[in-house]
Amino acid sequence: MTKVIGYIRVSTDKQAEHGFSLEAQAEKLKAYAMLYDIDLVDLVVEQGSAKSVDREGLQSVLDRLGKNADGLLVVKLDRLTRSVADLGRLVETYFQDYALLSVGEQIDTRSASGRLVLNVLASVSQWEREVIGERTSAAMQHMKAMNQYTGGKPPYGHDLVDGSLVTNEVEQHVMQLVAQYKSDGLSYSRIGRVLAEAGHLSRTNRQFNHKCIKQMAA
Numbered sequence: 001m002t003k004v005i006g007y008i009r010v011s012t013d014k015q016a017e018h019g020f021s022l023e024a025q026a027e028k029l030k031a032y033a034m035l036y037d038i039d040l041v042d043l044v045v046e047q048g049s050a051k052s053v054d055r056e057g058l059q060s061v062l063d064r065l066g067k068n069a070d071g072l073l074v075v076k077l078d079r080l081t082r083s084v085a086d087l088g089r090l091v092e093t094y095f096q097d098y099a100l101l102s103v104g105e106q107i108d109t110r111s112a113s114g115r116l117v118l119n120v121l122a123s124v125s126q127w128e129r130e131v132i133g134e135r136t137s138a139a140m141q142h143m144k145a146m147n148q149y150t151g152g153k154p155p156y157g158h159d160l161v162d163g164s165l166v167t168n169e170v171e172q173h174v175m176q177l178v179a180q181y182k183s184d185g186l187s188y189s190r191i192g193r194v195l196a197e198a199g200h201l202s203r204t205n206r207q208f209n210h211k212c213i214k215q216m217a218a
Contacts, residue, residue, distance in 0.1 A: 001037060001038065001039045002038050002039065002070045002071055002099060002110070003038075003039045003041050003068065003069050003070045003071075004033070004038055004039065004040060004041065004069055004070065004071040004072060004073040004099065004101060005040075005041060005042045005043075005044060005061050005064060005065075005069045005071075005072055005073070006026070006029040006030075006033075006040055006042065006043040006044065006073045006074070007043075007044050007046070007057070007058060007061050007072055007073070007074050007079060007080070008022055008025040008026060008029070008043060008044065008045045008046070008074075008075070008079065009045075009046045009047070009048065009050065009055075009057070009058075009079045009080075010022060010046075010047050011047075011048070011049060011050070022045060025075045025079075026043055028075050028103050029043065029073055029074075029075065029103065032073065032101075032103045033073065038073070038101070040073065041068060041069055042069070044057050044058075044060065044061050045057070046058065050078055050079070050080070050081050050082045050083075051082070051083070052081075052086070053080070053081050053083075053086045053089075053090065058080065062090075062094055065094055065097075065098040066097070066098060069098075070098055070099055071095075071098050071099025071100060071101060071110070072094075072095075072098070072099070072100055072101070073101045073102075073103070074100075074101070074102050074103070075102070075103050075104055076102060076103070076104035076105065077102050077104075077105060077107070077118075077121065082129075084123065084126035087118075088119075091109070091115070091118065091119075095109050095115075100118070102118075105117070105118075105121055107121070156171055156175070156203070156212070156215070156216060157171045157172050157174075157175050157216075158171070174195065174200050174216070175216045177195065177198075177200070178191055178195070178213055178216040178217050179216075179217060181194060182217045188210045188213040188214055188217070189210055189213075191208075191213050191217075192207050192208040192209060192210070192212075192213050193207065195207070195208055196208070
């Protein structure tokens with residue numbers, strides 16, 4: 001009988017405190033182990049992000065592989081990591097010799113076919129995240145081009161009104177002065193001093209610094 005350690009992870013303190021997600025994960029692991037005649041020797045619970053595999057609970061489980069357990073059992077692969085690179089390193093480092101079993105994806109790396117499915121699912125998951133990132137970036141660029149608000153502080157020269165960016169005439173005038181001074185050959189530092197002498201200050205009521213002037217000139 002294969003001996004495995006169940007690993008349960010939740011992302012937030014709230015989930016860890018109330019335990020709903022923890023209980024659900026634990027019940028799934030116990031049911032899976034009973035169904036497939038697997039010896040679930042321990043359950044390790046951890047709260048934290050899946051951005052890195054350098055988590056105390058996970059590392060303690062990995063260190064126990066080959067000592068008192070033959071494999072690791074999780075509800076879904078994203079309980080381990082959301083990074084294909086990290087998952088690949090885990091597979092190469094640990095799960096060539098020890099089993100990785102996932103309830104949700106029905107993965108069992110004790111077989112060659114199980115390892116193949118694992119690699120395919122990991123690649124598809126990475127592709128989906130990259131596509132979402134590309135779509136989000138394209139949408140943000142389109143919103144900027146349409147002068148729509150994309151979050152954060154409104155850019156200099158604009159105000160936020162009812163969720164949309166509108167022109168701030170005073171700030172637009174300052175930007176025009178910056179462009180004119182720059183074409184006249186003034187340095188960024190000198191432009192900041194000239195603006196301050198004329199009473200044109202930043203939103204924090206200070207002289208424009210080199211970085212701000214450069215951004216406006218661009």
